[in-house]
């Protein structure tokens with residue numbers, strides 16, 4: 001059982017009578033993990049982080065840090081540090097003094113300060129920048145200084161609020177790798193806020209996907225992508241095809257669901273969880289396109305349809321397939337299988353869509369979210 | 376763009392007189408205007424400085440007689456003058472100190488916190504600047520005099536606000552200075568990034584340390600500018616001081632009093648000194664601000 005570093009118990013934050021920024025969140029972040037809060041703008045990520053940091057007091061609920069109740073402690077009495085979105089470096093202090101700020105507050109002797117600051121600047125790959133002012137740094141460098149300034153205090157938890165938000169794409173990618181490396185090197189728990197699903201997926205051990213003040217699903221990037229349990233999560237983490245259906249019965253380890261046009265789709269039984277009317281989904285890249293009537297393995301799920309649109313995108317081709325005049329499904333096909341030019345499927349062509357039942361996920365609308373801490 | 380910047384460029388027609396005049400105005404217009412404006416602003420100061428080197432002939436320093444350093448050699452050598460200057464400096468110093476401290480705190484709380492009466496306070500702070508000085512002086516006088524009457528005389532001991540004197544001038548100056556300090560410091564606070572204070576507390580500094588290590592250094596240029604303004608307003612004030620000074624002389628009051636029978640060269644000398652000090656202070660604060668950026 002890994003140790004819990006941060007625990008949120010039924011935390012709610014209201015701003016005035018109408019705005020519920022955070023709505024009864026329960027969360028457990030494990031020691032040493034890279035944990036992300038992912039969600040669209042205004043869903044309450046920053047507010048959640050600010051409550052953990054001590055900049056905002058919850059309206060109700062409890063916040064624990066390494067087993068200690070810190071709900072009402074001011075920021076300077078909590079063993080957490082924050083990397084602010086716009087860095088918030090002190091403009092009147094040199095880089096050295098910025099990084100040393102936390103140590104100075106704790107009256108660490110000069111010599112040790114010097115050693116640890118240069119160690120830290122080494123870690124973020126900015127040695128020799130001690131004398132500069134924050135205004136003389138690039139965005140990426142300021143970002144690293146902000147990181148060094150927080151990490152030098154060896155907090156139990158580091159909070160990062162969209163720390164890469166202001167950087168351009170290339171630098172962002174580079175800093176993602178860098179951040180992950182640093183996190184592994186120092187072994188500190190990171191709670192990372194972002195609205196970029198790709199960023200969250202590449203960096204995190206676990207992600208809580210937030211929507212309107214609570215999280216809809218919590219799990220590893222793979223779990224969330226492969227088996228989203230709400231429509232929101234399915235849509236937020238990439239493209240997905242959703243089909244409404246009704247449970248017909250069971251077949252071995254699978255439940256059989258009747259979807260559009262009477263077609264039957266098999267789903268691992270435990271995912272259906274005994275429900276009768278369901279919504280199932282499948283990611284576009286899991287689907288294989290077959291010419292109509294072509295033989296396919298018995299155990300695959302199979303739908304017939306007509307191609308509406310094909311767009312060649314270099315690495316892959318995206319097809320929109322109309323199934324039973326009811327649903328449009330998106331299919332990505334890697335351009336590896338078709339060697340001859342012009343051998344792509346054409347709009348109007350009849351095709352079959354096939355995928356393994358294990359790639360079918362089931363939406364549990366209404367039961368996901370704040371109920372518990374799965375994963 | 377180029378067409379606007381060089382209206383005569385394209386065909387280079389033969390310059391007519393009109394065009395030549397237009398070109399001259401084009402080229403010299405702005406510099407000439409600037410020189411004229413600056414000269415207009417500096418003329419009184421130049422005259423003041425020039426006449427501080429005048430030779431004292433008769434009682435009034437209105438006409439140029441001859442170059443002399445007599446007044447500079449003995450700048451405070453008039454009865455009552457040194458005492459008046461001393462009072463002026465003391466009041467300017469104390470009122471600046473008090474108004475800057477109070478005004479800064481007001482400015483910080485006005486920009487920082489929401490509380491009932493905040494907008495009203497914002498308005499009231501502005502009022503002393505908008506009220507005619509003579510009205511303010513007269514009402515202060517009434518107020519101070521009334522502290523010696525029942526029922527106020529039971530609350531406020533005699534000698535604090537009445538009879539008029541050093542205390543009342545000081546209180547009056549602090550009062551009008553606070554407004555200017557609040558307005559100046561508020562302007563500086565407006566661009567202040569709250570997250571810097573949050574970052575400081577995040578890094579282990581409590582509210583007190585955060586104020587001195589982060590907030591204060593960052594708004595210091597504003598506070599300094601406010602203090603300089605307060606000092607110069609105080610040392611210069613005549614109208615309000617005249618109502619509230621009683622028998623105490625500040626430098627402006629002394630000048631006004633002596634004007635009835637004399638206008639010694641020393642007045643220009645002291646005026647020049649005050650001006651020189653002000654210039655030095657402004658230069659210093661500009662340098663300081665430039666370094667801080």
Ligand SMILES: Nc1ncnc2c1ncn2[C@@H]1O[C@H](COP(=O)(O)OP(=O)(O)OP(=O)(O)O)[C@@H](O)[C@H]1O
Nearest residue numbers: 015019020021040041042043044045046047048195
């Ligand atoms: N100080 C505040 N006063 C009033 N409402 C606020 C305040 N701070 C946040 N909110 C509201 O609370 C909700 C959540 O805000 P929050 O900043 O946590 O969102 P977020 O997920 O961080 O969004 P973003 O990705 O845009 O930063 C929003 O509706 C926001 O308008």
Ligand SMILES: [Mg+2]
Nearest residue numbers: 045046047161
């Ligand atoms: Mg945010």
